[in-house]
Amino acid sequence: MKNILFIALLLLSNSSQAALNVFACEPEWAALTQELAGDKVSIYTATGALQDPHRVEARPSLISKAARADLLVCTGAELETGWLPKVLREASNRAITPGAAGNFEAARFVKMLEIPSRLDRADGDVHAMGNPHIQTDARNFLPIAEALSQRLAQLDPSNAGLYQENLAAFTQKWRGAITKWETHAAPLKGVPIVVQHKGFPYLTAWLGLHEVTALEAKPGMEPSASYLAQVVSELKQHPAKMVIRAAYQDDRPSDWITQRAHLTAVMLPYTVGGTPQASDLYSLFDDTIARLLAGAK
Amino acid sequence: MNKNIYLSAAITALLAHSINVFAGNEEDLRDLREQVQNLERRIDQASPADSAANAFNPAISLILGGTYGRLGNDPAIPATGFAMAANPGHQQGFNLGESELGISANIDPRFSGTATMALSPAGGLTVENAYIQTNVLGKGVNLRFGRYFSGLGYLNDQHAHAWDFVDQPLIYGTFWNNQLGEDGVQLKWLAPTDTFVELGGEIGRGRGFPGTDTNRNGAGSSVLFAHIGDDIGIEQSWRAGVSLHQTQRDNAVSNNVPDVPGTAGGVSNIFSGSSRTAGLDMVWKYSPNGNTANRYIKFQGEYFQRKESGTLTYNMLNASPYSNTQSGWYMQSVAQFMPHWRTGLRYDRLDAGIANVGAANLNFVIANYGFQPTRTSWMLDYSPSEFSRLRLQIARDQTRQTLPENQIFLQYVMSLGAHGAHSY
Numbered sequence: 001m002k003n004i005l006f007i008a009l010l011l012l013s014n015s016s017q018a019a020l021n022v023f024a025c026e027p028e029w030a031a032l033t034q035e036l037a038g039d040k041v042s043i044y045t046a047t048g049a050l051q052d053p054h055r056v057e058a059r060p061s062l063i064s065k066a067a068r069a070d071l072l073v074c075t076g077a078e079l080e081t082g083w084l085p086k087v088l089r090e091a092s093n094r095a096i097t098p099g100a101a102g103n104f105e106a107a108r109f110v111k112m113l114e115i116p117s118r119l120d121r122a123d124g125d126v127h128a129m130g131n132p133h134i135q136t137d138a139r140n141f142l143p144i145a146e147a148l149s150q151r152l153a154q155l156d157p158s159n160a161g162l163y164q165e166n167l168a169a170f171t172q173k174w175r176g177a178i179t180k181w182e183t184h185a186a187p188l189k190g191v192p193i194v195v196q197h198k199g200f201p202y203l204t205a206w207l208g209l210h211e212v213t214a215l216e217a218k219p220g221m222e223p224s225a226s227y228l229a230q231v232v233s234e235l236k237q238h239p240a241k242m243v244i245r246a247a248y249q250d251d252r253p254s255d256w257i258t259q260r261a262h263l264t265a266v267m268l269p270y271t272v273g274g275t276p277q278a279s280d281l282y283s284l285f286d287d288t289i290a291r292l293l294a295g296a297k
Numbered sequence: 298m299n300k301n302i303y304l305s306a307a308i309t310a311l312l313a314h315s316i317n318v319f320a321g322n323e324e325d326l327r328d329l330r331e332q333v334q335n336l337e338r339r340i341d342q343a344s345p346a347d348s349a350a351n352a353f354n355p356a357i358s359l360i361l362g363g364t365y366g367r368l369g370n371d372p373a374i375p376a377t378g379f380a381m382a383a384n385p386g387h388q389q390g391f392n393l394g395e396s397e398l399g400i401s402a403n404i405d406p407r408f409s410g411t412a413t414m415a416l417s418p419a420g421g422l423t424v425e426n427a428y429i430q431t432n433v434l435g436k437g438v439n440l441r442f443g444r445y446f447s448g449l450g451y452l453n454d455q456h457a458h459a460w461d462f463v464d465q466p467l468i469y470g471t472f473w474n475n476q477l478g479e480d481g482v483q484l485k486w487l488a489p490t491d492t493f494v495e496l497g498g499e500i501g502r503g504r505g506f507p508g509t510d511t512n513r514n515g516a517g518s519s520v521l522f523a524h525i526g527d528d529i530g531i532e533q534s535w536r537a538g539v540s541l542h543q544t545q546r547d548n549a550v551s552n553n554v555p556d557v558p559g560t561a562g563g564v565s566n567i568f569s570g571s572s573r574t575a576g577l578d579m580v581w582k583y584s585p586n587g588n589t590a591n592r593y594i595k596f597q598g599e600y601f602q603r604k605e606s607g608t609l610t611y612n613m614l615n616a617s618p619y620s621n622t623q624s625g626w627y628m629q630s631v632a633q634f635m636p637h638w639r640t641g642l643r644y645d646r647l648d649a650g651i652a653n654v655g656a657a658n659l660n661f662v663i664a665n666y667g668f669q670p671t672r673t674s675w676m677l678d679y680s681p682s683e684f685s686r687l688r689l690q691i692a693r694d695q696t697r698q699t700l701p702e703n704q705i706f707l708q709y710v711m712s713l714g715a716h717g718a719h720s721y
Contacts, residue, residue: 048531050586057582057589058721059534060493060526067437067487078716082683086718090495092487094435121713125683221682222637250591250636 020156023066023096025074025084026053027272028135029106031281033073036149036166040159044069049273050248053079054125054220058086066091069102071155073148076105077112079132101154107132109147110140113201124218135271137202138178138285145170177282182207185289191296192238194231194263196245196253199270207292212240215253228256235261242266242295247274266295355402355410356715360458362394363709369694369702376471376696378649378666381551381566382623383474383506387464387704393418394708395457397425399717407433413456425478437487447477447505448485448497449522449540450599451578455720461631462676463690463706467645468601468625472574474506477542479518493526493536507572507603508544518544526721531587536721540576546607556611556661566662568619570607576600580721593633600626609654611662617655619662624648637680645672647696670696674704686710 019042024030030045044065047053053075056062066072066087074080088097095102112130119128134140149167153160189208196215204211213234217227235257242264243254254265268288269278277287366372372386388394395418401411413426428443446454452469453476465475481501488494503517504510511517519542526536546568553563577600584593602624609619629643652664672695678688692704 048587051531051588052590055588055590057534058718059528060495060524060536060721061491061528061534064487064491064493068489068491081716081718083718086720089430089718090439090487092435092437092439094433097432121682121684248586248588248590 020070020152021068023069023072025072025080026135028281028284029073029075031272031284032141032145032148033071033152035170035281036145036163037152037159038162038166040156040162041071041152049269049271049278052248054082056080056083058083058090062087063090066096067093069093069096071102071104071151072096073104073106075107075132075134077107077129077132077134078127079107101151104148104151106140106144106148107134109143110134110137113205114198124216125220131198131201133199134202136200136268136288137206138174138181139206140202141174141281142171145174177285181285181289185292188289188292188296191242191292192240194235194240194243194257196243196249199246200244203268203288207289209292212238215243215257223253231257232260235263239263242292244268244292244295246270264295266291268292353402355400356717358399358712358714358717360397360399360456361709361711361713362396362458363392364388364394364463365391365707367705369704370697370700374697374700375553376467376647376670377668377698378670379471379623379647380554380563381549381568382471385465385470385475387706397456397458399715401715403432404429407431437489439483439485439487441483441485442481444478444480444504445483447479447499447501447520447542448483449477449520449542450576450601451536451538451580451597452599453477458710458712459719461629461639461641462643462674463688463708464674466599466627466629466643467647467670467672467696468599468627471623471625471647472507472601472603476505477520478505479508479520480504481516481518493524495524497522497524503544507546507549507574507605509547509549511545511547518542532585533581533583534721535579535581537579538577540574540578542574542576544572546570546572546605555663557663558661560612564612567610567613568605568607569610570605570619572603572605574601574603576602589633591633591636594630595632596628596630598626598628600624609658609662611658615658615661617657619652619654619658621650621652623650631676639676639678639680641674641676641678643672643674643676645674646670666698668698672696683716684712 019040022033022041022043024033024043024045026047027045027049030043033041033043046062047056074084094100097103107129115130116126119126145167149163152163185207190210192210192212194213194215195211198214198216198219213231215223215231217223240263243257244266245254247267247270258265268291269275269284272278272280272284275287278284366387366389368387368389372389375384396416398414398416403409409430409432411426411428415423415425417423424444426445428441428445431440434440448454452465453473469475479499479501481499483497483499485495485497499520500516501518502510508518522538522540524536524538528534549568550565552565554566555563580595580597582593582595602622604622606620608616610616625647627643627645629641631639631641633639647670649666654662654664672692674690674692676688676690678686680686688708690706694704695701
């Protein structure tokens with residue numbers, strides 16, 4: 001009898017220690033959650049580093065994973081607008097519906113760039129809340145980590161102390177890493193670049209890169225031949241060092257421009273897992289800066 | 298205004314502090330700079346939500362579509378053996394197609410509402426969807442009531458602007474008049490498993506074909522469906538399903554039905570009885586690295602079989618027992634071979650079945666047409682952005698015995714307004 005009671009207690013205590021089920025929309029948020037919560041969470045990452053997070057399908061597997069999640073960690077700012085609302089609707093999980101504590105949108109905690117002064121699809125696929133690609137500026141992870149840690153503590157109060165400790169450790173280590181990256185990236189200040197997609201405003205603002213032009217005239221739109229000719233002539237007047245693109249983007253536009261203007265094509269991991277070197281949040285920025293430095297030579 | 302006050306306060310604080318900092322080091326300065334930046338951020342975040350009167354307006358989307366069709370025959374001629382089924386047909390020449398106005402929003406914490414109005418080229422406005430969904434049931438339960446597209450099959454609840462071809466497969470045209478729309482209640486439940494398992498049931502008025510939209514207190518039609526799906530690695534995903542539909546048809550009139558004596562222009566028949574349909578559907582998608590923005594391929598196929606049995610009144614006069622089993626299927630594949638460009642191939646086939654006709658009508662009603670309608674369609678489409686699509690479709694249509702034809706379609710589908718989420 002005693003044994004049964006003991007086993008029952010053991011089972012109960014196990015279930016109370018059960019990890020929070022986290023549904024991370026993008027790999028960078030999965031990595032950050034892992035940093036802050038360690039083994040207290042079980043994380044499912046909805047998109048791979050080689051997938052455009054804006055163009056994911058509301059696959060059956062995403063719906064069933066979302067149905068069992070306690071916490072959703074996503075970028076927000078309409079990045080996932082083409083699939084997440086459908087997933088949330090079909091999953092019918094009260095814990096993670098918009099407005100619930102289990103629905104965490106990272107973009108709410110950073111200063112957004114490129115907030116459009118007018119909302120008109122003639123400008124392409126613009127996002128009302130600003131450019132959603134916030135993960136390319138390492139400094140953005142500090143306020144997001146703080147908010148995410150608080151959210152973890154709110155959902156799992158029994159481990160609040162641990163989340164607090166993890167946050168403090170992460171913040172200290174991350175601040176040190178930022179200083180290191182900024183020192184390494186100092187030669188990149190003012191380096192003229194071309195972007196394949198308007199997805200790098202946070203990176204260029206952080207490292208002081210100078211964006212000469214973009215291969216995509218308007219977000220989400222294929223550029224016309226005349227626009228590309230204009231880019232080529234612009235690059236003759238204002239030469240750029242490199243053209244950068246995210247790992248998940250088609251390499252042909254970059255290759256096209258490198259054949260017509262004197263610059264290097266640089267592929268950046270963009271998120272954790274985007275390149276073999278970018279295996280966690282720290283190596284993501286190590287690799288990003290190393291690739292930029294190589295391209296600037 | 299507030300922001301400025303906060304900012305100047307912060308700067309004053311910084312200045313006051315910096316006097317002490319002269320003695321300090323670089324680190325302190327950086328610390329202070331960060332604090333000010335954090336303050337700025339917080340002030341930016343704190344701006345109140347827009348409280349204008351229209352802030353609660355629902356999401357509105359408008360689909361504009363149009364087609365040019367070049368056909369060999371009058372589209373009103375039904376597929377051989379399916380004169381008593383639906384024949385949504387095509388339109389010849391330039392036509393506006395269906396424009397669609399969609400409005401949706403949360404109603405309160407418990408409910409959300411969606412309405413889709415189809416603006417027909419002739420000028421009418423029909424309510425395609427108008428339903429309420431529950432927000433709070435949780436535990437994977439979704440309740441929907443009002444007017445909706447039934448969840449049976451794979452294509453049925455997809456709106457016309459999401460179709461991969463200009464038209465629906467033949468089996469959807471003849472069995473569901475393109476899409477089964479119902480007035481009723483739909484309950485779906487998602488099993489708490491890692492693999493996607495969804496069960497659904499509907500009871501409705503029996504509004505959409507083959508229902509006859511009759512007034513009765515009970516349910517005019519019912520649907521049961523189950524879907525199962527998952528990923529295979531990061532590059533592949535699939536979903537398969539089974540569906541059952543049943544309805545009671547009351548005095549369903551079909552005109553221009555060919556008969557054994559060969560009456561010119563055909564005759565009008567009336568059918569009353571039960572209609573039961575079973576279906577299988579499956580879809581499989583593959584994308585290199587799972588990146589559907591660049592390249593993907595999908596295969597899908599569906600099969601439906603319908604048994605009808607009851608009384609057929611030939612030429613509005615001769616009633617006799619009648620039963621028949623008809624079926625059909627399609628297989629299609631669509632590939633996005635480079636960003637913005639897709640091509641697709643589809644094969645359709647129908648089987649009109651061999652009917653059991655009562656003795657009184659044996660010499661009048663055609664029991665066996667001895668012909669299997671088929672169609673092969675190829676399409677190429679170009680989507681300059683997520684919101685616009687231009688399509689060319691060429692089809693070899695052999696659905697009418699002795700009247701094979703080639704079809705050419707040009708189509709545009711444009712969406713304005715709210716950026717809706719797409720279904721799988």
